[in-house]
Amino acid sequence: MNMYAIGEFAAETMLNGKIQPDFKMDNLGINGSRIVFVDSPEVFSCCIPDELDNEVLRKITESIFSLLRSLHSYKDISSFRVGFTSRGGLLADIIWNNLANKGFSSLSYKGIYNDKLLYDTSNMPSTITLKECISEWKLIPFDIINIGNIPSLQAYLSSKVRTTRTQLSAYYLDFLYYIRSFIVLKQHCPEQIPILILNMGLLSHQFGKTYSTFGLLSKCAEISRPNHDINKVCAEKLHILKQTENIVPKLENIILNNIDQDLFEYLWLLNDLDTFEKQLLL
Amino acid sequence: MPQFNISVFIKKLSECLNEHSTQSAAFNLLFNLITYNTDIYEFDFPDKKISNVMNGIEDIPEKVRNASNDPNVIKAIKESMPKVVIPLLRKPLIDDLMYTYGELIQADSSISPKTKERLLTLINSDDTCETLAELFLYVLNIPFKKHDEFRELYYCSSAFTHDNKNNLLSVFKQQYGNFIDLDKGSNKELEVDKAYKITMNCSMESVFVRGSYMTNITFKYYDKECTASTSCANWISQSELDNFLNAGNKTFTMVFKVLNVCDDNICQVHIYLIGELYK
Numbered sequence: 326m327n328m329y330a331i332g333e334f335a336a337e338t339m340l341n342g343k344i345q346p347d348f349k350m351d352n353l354g355i356n357g358s359r360i361v362f363v364d365s366p367e368v369f370s371c372c373i374p375d376e377l378d379n380e381v382l383r384k385i386t387e388s389i390f391s392l393l394r395s396l397h398s399y400k401d402i403s404s405f406r407v408g409f410t411s412r413g414g415l416l417a418d419i420i421w422n423n424l425a426n427k428g429f430s431s432l433s434y435k436g437i438y439n440d441k442l443l444y445d446t447s448n449m450p451s452t453i454t455l456k457e458c459i460s461e462w463k464l465i466p467f468d469i470i471n472i473g474n475i476p477s478l479q480a481y482l483s484s485k486v487r488t489t490r491t492q493l494s495a496y497y498l499d500f501l502y503y504i505r506s507f508i509v510l511k512q513h514c515p516e517q518i519p520i521l522i523l524n525m526g527l528l529s530h531q532f533g534k535t536y537s538t539f540g541l542l543s544k545c546a547e548i549s550r551p552n553h554d555i556n557k558v559c560a561e562k563l564h565i566l567k568q569t570e571n572i573v574p575k576l577e578n579i580i581l582n583n584i585d586q587d588l589f590e591y592l593w594l595l596n597d598l599d600t601f602e603k604q605l606l607l
Numbered sequence: 608m609p610q611f612n613i614s615v616f617i618k619k620l621s622e623c624l625n626e627h628s629t630q631s632a633a634f635n636l637l638f639n640l641i642t643y644n645t646d647i648y649e650f651d652f653p654d655k656k657i658s659n660v661m662n663g664i665e666d667i668p669e670k671v672r673n674a675s676n677d678p679n680v681i682k683a684i685k686e687s688m689p690k691v692v693i694p695l696l697r698k699p700l701i702d703d704l705m706y707t708y709g710e711l712i713q714a715d716s717s718i719s720p721k722t723k724e725r726l727l728t729l730i731n732s733d734d735t736c737e738t739l740a741e742l743f744l745y746v747l748n749i750p751f752k753k754h755d756e757f758r759e760l761y762y763c764s765s766a767f768t769h770d771n772k773n774n775l776l777s778v779f780k781q782q783y784g785n786f787i788d789l790d791k792g793s794n795k796e797l798e799v800d801k802a803y804k805i806t807m808n809c810s811m812e813s814v815f816v817r818g819s820y821m822t823n824i825t826f827k828y829y830d831k832e833c834t835a836s837t838s839c840a841n842w843i844s845q846s847e848l849d850n851f852l853n854a855g856n857k858t859f860t861m862v863f864k865v866l867n868v869c870d871d872n873i874c875q876v877h878i879y880l881i882g883e884l885y886k
Contacts (some may be wrong), residue, residue: 346853347846367850384853390813391849394820394839429815439817 326353326360328401329508329589332408334360335392336417339385340463342376344369348388349395373416374459377450386423393424399434403590410596411504414462414497419449422600430601431593437579442601454493461494470498472506478524499528507588519549522588523559529595535570536598540580540591542566547584573606611711611718613746614661619707620692620739623700630661636692637743641671641680643687648674662781664774666751675747684743689736696735705730708742757882761851761859762842767879775880776804779862783879786862795829797865797874806860806884813839813852822848824861824878833874835863837881860884 331353338345345352345368354363362368371381389409396402410417424430425442432438449455466486475481481502482488490498503525510517526541546559566572576598583594598605621633634657642648650671652660659665674680696704709730712723726745729738757775769778779786779802786802787794797803807826814821820839825832842848851857860883863876 344853347849349845349849367853369853380855383855387813387849387852387855391845391852394813394845424815427812427814433815434818436818 326350326355328396328404329408330360331392332405332410333412334408335389335405336409336411336413338362339413339420340373340416340459342371342373344371344381344384344388346384346388346391348392350392351395373463374456377416377456377459379446379450382420382423382446382450385420386427389420390424390427390429393429399431399590400587402434403431403587403593406593407504407589411497411501412467414501415455415458415493416462418497419446419455421596422446425597425601431590431597432601432605435594438605442597442604444600458491458493461491462497465490465494465498467501470502470505472502472509475502496528496532500525503528519545519553519555519559522548523555523562526559526562529599530566534595534599535566535572536576536580536602537592537595539563539566539570539572539577540584540595540598543580544584544588544591573602576602576605610749610751611708611715611746612663612749612751613667614663614751615711616708616742616746617661619704619711623697623704624695625697626695631657634661636695638671640684640687640691640743641674641747643683643691645679645683647677647679650674662777663751664777664781667747672747672750675744681744685737685740688740688743692739693736701735705735705738756885757860757880758885760843760880760882761847762837762878762881764877764879765838765841766877775882776862779879783864789828790860797828797831797833797868799865799867802862802864802879804860804862806858808856808858809861810856811852812855822852824859824881826861828874831868831872831874833863833876835876835878837878 331350334353335348345362345365347364347367352362352364354361369384371377373381392405393402396405406421410421413420422444423446425444426446428441430438430442432442469475469486475484487495487498487502503521507518507521510521522541522545526538526545529537529541542559542563546556546563549556549559579598580595583591586594617633617637618630620637621628621630624633624636627633627636631654634652638650638652642650648670650668656665660667675684709727712718712726712730718726722745726742729741732738756773756777760775763769763775767779767782769775783802786804789803789805794803805826805828807828809824809826812823812825814823814836816836821836822839822842824835824837827833839845839848859881861878862880863878866875866877868874
């Protein structure tokens with residue numbers, strides 16, 4: 326089964342308030358074209374976001390962790406992560422980062438940093454911002470967010486589904502659109518990948534994710550043809566970024582040492598560098 | 608108090624025998640009664656088997672139990688008891704032996720009142736032969752009560768080796784020596800390097816430590832907060848583990864050794880077994 330699709334499935338079931346304690350590959354099946362739980366007597370139901378609290382957050386995190394235990398490669402976990410966080414929006418982002426409290430991160434998985442990283446979720450579940458964001462997110466018609474329905478970035482950015490969103494939801498929606506586009510372009514139009522990664526880098530910049538921006542622009546520069554316009558734009562943006570932001574050499578080196586990674590693997594690493602930057606530099 | 612079973616019966620009897628006073632010899636003496644003057648049955652008990660039965664690790668074979676209900680065997684036991692066993696008994700200890708049997712029967716809650724009354728009436732009679740024969744036939748028929756044994760085993764440390772899931776507490780004692788049963792006592796202190804058994808509500812959390820998926824177990828014992836790390840792979844059912852983790856806490860019986868006790872009353876332990884006991 327496609328790990329990215331399982332990630333989206335996990336996010337969708339989570340947002341629908343279904344928590345499977347025994348979430349593992351053996352318990353997943355296909356019904357038509359949809360992924361389903363084949364053994365679900367123990368699925369716990371709750372209303373998301375109304376009933377979201379620390380205990381529900383803990384249960385969701387344990388559920389995701391139980392699936393991760395059944396995956397055996399960094400690549401599979403990264404693909405799952407991208408599906409989960411892109412379809413799950415802010416809540417999935419929080420859940421994924423909460424895994425760091427269990428010692429699980431790209432940095433610990435790859436042995437780059439073995440000390441425990443801390444992610445503070447103590448007040449998050451009860452914040453109005455989070456609950457409103459989840460409620461808004463759940464109303465999005467996700468089936469139309471793809472390059473087949475919205476073939477150009479221009480069309481997507483001006484679409485009603487995009488323009489009627491709050492800034493936070495729009496960020497996650499843009500990310501979902503880019504990721505879904507990436508999956509299609511990688512197969513059918515790989516020459517478009519550099520510009521897509523450039524746009525992902527610019528999106529990260531808008532949300533203050535310095536290391537994701539640096540990493541994505543660097544990757545774009547790496548994979549685009551020299552002297553091509555995109556390459557030049559990347560070089561220019563990178564130059565500005567390095568002048569305006571404090572990119573610590575230690576973290577810059579981690580990024581550059583992993584620049585050849587598959588995009589999904591790379592995104593996990595970049596996310597962790599942004600999220601845990603301060604702790605990594607202690 | 609222990610169950611009044613074949614092991615206890617033979618142990619107490621062996622203490623009153625002139626010859627055959629070792630448990631193994633007493634075992635053979637009594638089990639030979641089953642085949643006394645008959646060639647219908649033939650049983651062979653290797654020393655290991657005898658030792659296991661006497662230590663409560665293994666029950667007697669079902670075929671022996673079935674044989675003990677054969678009228679020919681009952682007759683053989685009753686006939687041979689006065690000829691084989693009674694002459695070996697130290698006469699001054701017979702009353703004490705009967706008293707001990709009586710106390711054990713009184714204390715065994717698994718014996719029905721009716722059977723208790725029958726056995727105690729026998730014990731109080733003067734017919735030692737008939738009493739011993741009837742008690743022997745009784746203990747031959749009752750399976751070992753799985754007292755203080757795991758009804759369900761959930762986790763077993765790789766440091767603990769066992770052939771099957773039966774009598775794990777007894778097997779543990781054989782491998783690591785006796786443990787202190789905190790469920791039965793009131794020890795407030797936990798000492799480093801000592802093994803303990805406890806039934807306690809535990810918090811559970813999954814963690815990822817240096818490339819391994821682990822489950823952390825935490826429980827409070829008086830002023831000590833005990834923590835242990837268990838490898839997820841050593842949990843017998845991953846699905847059950849997932850459900851326990853989802854619940855976040857569960858009451859388990861554990862056998863553990865104390866690794867260290869810190870000044871702040873945090874106690875690190877190594878858990879050998881986690882499960883639920885027979886009630």
